Amino acid sequence: ETGVTQSPTHLIKTRGQQVTLRCSSQSGHNTVSWYQQALGQGPQFIFQYYREEENGRGNFPPRFSGLQFPNYSSELNVNALELDDSALYLCASSPGVAGGDLYFGPGTRLTVT
Amino acid sequence: DAKTTQPNSMESNEEEPVHLPCNHSTISGTDYIHWYRQLPSQGPEYVIHGLTSNVNNRMASLAIAEDRKSSTLILHRATLRDAAVYYCILRDVGGSQGNLIFGKGTKLSVKP
Numbered sequence: 602e603t604g605v606t607q608s609p610t611h612l613i614k615t616r617g618q619q620v621t622l623r624c625s626s627q628s629g630h631n632t633v634s635w636y637q638q639a640l641g642q643g644p645q646f647i648f649q650y651y652r653e654e655e656n657g658r659g660n661f662p663p664r665f666s667g668l669q670f671p672n673y674s675s676e677l678n679v680n681a682l683e684l685d686d687s688a689l690y691l692c693a694s695s696p697g698v699a700g701g702d703l704y705f706g707p708g709t710r711l712t713v714t
Numbered sequence: 715d716a717k718t719t720q721p722n723s724m725e726s727n728e729e730e731p732v733h734l735p736c737n738h739s740t741i742s743g744t745d746y747i748h749w750y751r752q753l754p755s756q757g758p759e760y761v762i763h764g765l766t767s768n769v770n771n772r773m774a775s776l777a778i779a780e781d782r783k784s785s786t787l788i789l790h791r792a793t794l795r796d797a798a799v800y801y802c803i804l805r806d807v808g809g810s811q812g813n814l815i816f817g818k819g820t821k822l823s824v825k826p
Contacts, residue, residue, distance in 0.1 A: 605757070634813070643801060643816030644758065657813050691757050703750075703814065705757030 605706035624692030633675040734787040736802030
């Protein structure tokens with residue numbers, strides 16, 4: 602059974618640029634969530650995708666967007682990067698939209714300069 | 715989801731039990747108590763969860779107060795690998811699965 606994988610592991614971008622982060626969910630999981638974790642803080646929920654549709658969103662602006670593909674893998678896109686977007690971005694998958702546990706990937710460390 | 719309160723940090727000696735407390739005085743009747751932990755340079759991982767009764771699994775035990783306003787995660791014999799940030803999270807049984815509200819958690823240090 603393959604766990605949740607994310608790519609790339611590290612990324613450096615310049616303010617104003619756009620970035621795409623990728624996530625492959627655990628086998629058999631159809632729900633993907635994305636979290637942002639600033640240094641020294643707990644993860645914050647960005648949004649969740651279930652069967653290719655956004656199914657819940659946290660307090661993040663529209664420049665944070667996502668996609669889920671038919672194989673349940675997912676992308677997180679961030680436009681017009683700001684310095685405060687520097688964080689660890691975590692992807693988590695789960696076997697359904699309600700109940701059960703989340704399985705997190707190792708994250709992508711994004712640095713915005 | 716209701717808020718939880720945890721100590722910022724705790725220390726333990728290797729091979730001794732560890733009791734990690736969590737207060738959740740505004741818990742509702744449909745809130746499950748979940749614990750996740752985050753090892754250094756890794757994503758969070760599920761530890762245990764419960765509703766009213768105490769729970770045991772291979773990783774830990776969860777003791778829930780009778781009024782459910784507090785709970786304690788128990789690691790029976792701490793190892794160096796248990797050094798991590800432990801998060802106590804309340805999750806409504808009908809709530810969106812992916813939306814966990816993390817606090818800052820408790821950073822557990824384990825001394826050899």
